[in-house]
Amino acid sequence: MNDLLALAANRIFDGEGWHDDAALLVRGDTVEGIVSRDRLPPGVELCDTAAEILAPGxxxxxxxxxxxxxxxxxxxxxxxxxxxxxxxxxxxxxxxxxxxxxxxxxxxxxxxxxxxxxxxxxxxxxxxxxxxxxxxxxxxxxxxxxxxxxxxxxxxxxxxxxxxxxxxxxxxxxxxxxxxxxxxxxxxxxxxxxxxxxxxxxxxxxxxxxxxxxxxxxxxxxxxxxxxxxxxxxxxxxxxxxxxxxxxxxxxxxxxxxxxxxxxxxxxxxxxxxxxxxxxxxxxxxxxxxxxxxxxxxxxxxxxxxxxxxxxxxxxxxxxxxxxxxxxxxxxxxxxxxxxxxxxxxMGRADRLGTFARGAAADVVALSHKLNVAGVWIGGRKISPVS
Structure with missing residues (x-):
């Protein structure tokens, strides 16, 4: 069973720069990487958040x-x-x-x-x-x-x-x-x-x-x-x-x-x-x-x-x-x-927080085009409700 989850939005901000037409790969509570939507690994579960932006929590x-x-x-x-x-x-x-x-x-x-x-x-x-x-x-x-x-x-x-x-x-x-x-x-x-x-x-x-x-x-x-x-x-x-x-x-x-x-x-x-x-x-x-x-x-x-x-x-x-x-x-x-x-x-935690680098915590905020919070994940788990 493929335990990878792909979170997609119109744009992804990885803590340093922007990615368009991409998905954030999450394995368990950890970021696996960012890939183009047309290069998703076989069998990965795709979650289209319908948000404008995904960014580090x-x-x-x-x-x-x-x-x-x-x-x-x-x-x-x-x-x-x-x-x-x-x-x-x-x-x-x-x-x-x-x-x-x-x-x-x-x-x-x-x-x-x-x-x-x-x-x-x-x-x-x-x-x-x-x-x-x-x-x-x-x-x-x-x-x-x-x-x-x-x-x-x-x-x-x-x-x-x-x-x-x-x-x-x-x-x-x-x-x-x-x-x-x-x-x-x-x-x-x-x-x-x-x-x-x-x-x-x-x-x-x-x-x-x-x-x-x-x-x-x-x-x-x-x-x-x-x-x-x-x-x-x-x-x-x-x-x-x-x-x-x-x-x-x-x-x-x-x-x-x-x-x-x-x-x-x-x-x-x-x-x-x-x-x-x-x-x-x-x-x-x-x-x-x-x-x-x-x-x-x-x-x-x-x-x-x-x-x-x-x-x-x-x-x-x-x-x-x-x-x-x-x-x-x-x-x-x-x-x-x-x-x-x-x-x-x-606070000396940039290896795990504030970034989508490989190995970072899968802490994610999804934002609308008006910069309202549309979804939140902590350690790869969606927090509900967010509104």
């Missing part, structure tokens, strides 16, 4: 919640499953559930849940992102200032231990609360270190990149800005090719003009990766929820505290892709790379 580095669940409130395997399922509807096939600054026991429970989710191969789960508590009070954003603190050696040891059992661990930290030596130890353990929620100078940011930091968390937001004599973390993220930079592309967190400037200015090989910074509202009709005991209000595409402070985003990944392509004018292939290949590269 989206990869999201920063997802606080979805489907009515906030990870901080539900640090369980079930909570992780709900979040992953909610975002699959919008084309995200691999994500890092993200814990916002919280109490140590909540962090420990989240790590334990992430380890178990990895063991259970929860569809869409790619690891964890711990955003805090080792941040700067001056750039706290919506993080509870009473929970922000410096990293201890015990914190460091716990993170190193966690990485041994997690597929990916990303930590957002601020130079104000961690030392270069701690960053070096995290990086040596295989932990991805992102700089964020900080008022650091450009020179200090570069010193932390030298120590092992490889990302900047949601560029422009909750960080030192680019000015005439002090480039800040924004300047470091754009100027230093060793840094990837997450971007919340909803038109509220960053002005479209600033997004355009950043896209044109970013030095590689590190690129700008789209992140949703999504909260529990995604996939629901919720109008408010709580975070660390404070009410977050949902209105007109924004999530805010009572004082107007942005608190995460009411954003899914396909909406971010459309925004980059239609509003910012980014070429469609590049917008898709920003949602798949670049975040996969940022």
């Amino acid at each position: 989206f990869v999201d580095l920063q997802v606080n919640g979805g489907g009515g669940v906030l990870l901080n409130d539900h640090p369980t395997v079930e909570g992780i499953e709900t979040i992953c399922r909610a975002h699959a509807r919008f084309g995200t096939t691999a994500l890092l559930p993200t814990l916002i600054t919280d109490l140590p026991d909540v962090t420990a429970a989240t790590i334990a849940a992430g380890i178990e989710a990895g063991k259970q191969n929860v569809p869409g789960f790619a690891g964890l992102h711990l955003e805090g508590p080792h941040l700067a009070l001056t750039r706290k954003g919506a993080h509870d200032p009473q929970l922000i603190r410096a990293m201890t050696e015990a914190d460091l040891a716990a993170l190193v231990d966690a990485r041994r059992e997690l597929p990916t661990l990303l930590c957002t930290v601020a130079p104000e609360s961690v030392t270069p030596q701690q960053v070096a130890a995290l990086a040596a353990a295989g932990i991805s270190v992102s700089l964020g929620h900080t008022d650091t100078s450009y020179a200090t940011a570069i010193a932390y990149v030298d120590a092992g930091a490889t990302l900047a968390t949601h560029i422009f937001n909750a960080m030192s800005q680019l000015t005439n004599r002090e480039p800040g973390l924004v300047g470091a993220a754009l100027d230093d090719g060793r840094l990837f930079a997450g971007l919340i592309a909803d038109g509220y967190h960053v002005d479209p003009a600033s997004i355009g400037v950043a896209v044109r200015a970013k030095r590689g090989p590190g690129r700008i990766a789209l992140v949703t910074d999504a909260m529990s509202t995604i996939g629901t009709t919720m109008t408010e929820f709580t975070l660390n005991g404070r009410t977050i209000y949902r209105k007109d595409g924004r999530l805010t505290l009572a004082d107007g402070t942005l608190a995460g985003a009411d954003l899914d990944m396909i909406s971010a892709v459309r925004f980059m392509h239609e509003r910012i004018g980014v070429e469609l292939g590049e917008a898709l790379r920003m949602a798949s290949l670049y975040p996969a590269q940022a």
